[in-house]
Amino acid sequence: MAAINPDGSENKSMKSLQFFVVTASLLLSGCAVTKVQPLTKSSFAVSTAAAPACGQAGASKVANRVASTEVIKRGGDRFYFKASNSDYRIIEDSLVVQMVNKGDPGYSESFSAREELGANWQEIVAKGIPNTCTD
Secondary structure, three states, X not given: OOOEOOOOOEOHHHHHHHHHHHHHHHHHHOOEEEEEEEEEOOEEEEEEEEOOOOHHHHXXXXXXXXXXXXXXXXXXXXXXXXXXXXXXXXXXXXXXXXXXXXXXXXXXXXXXXXXXXXXXXXXXXXXXXXXXXXX
16 A cells, blocks of 8 residues: 555655565564464365565475474374365465375375475474475
């Protein structure tokens, strides 16, 4: 929302200040914000918003790390992302994560949360949801 002067012209210094405040808050708090919404005992939605500096690849990286972390916290290991046309009500920019166990449909095509996080997965899970795309 642009700031308007009394004469109807755009207040560029106010607009610059607003941009600075938003940018500073992202830098101080990290470049990504993620929400996790439980859907069922074995599924949840991950919604990630990232600063422009992260780009789409950075936002995807954060979402994948959050999904992996949440799967492990919920006692699972393997998961896949469900298509957006699932039966769940999806908030825009969300991914639905379906946890799977051996013998479940999709197990052979699923990701290992521990492998996705790497050798130091226990440390990553202990830290919780990442708020930066550079980790």
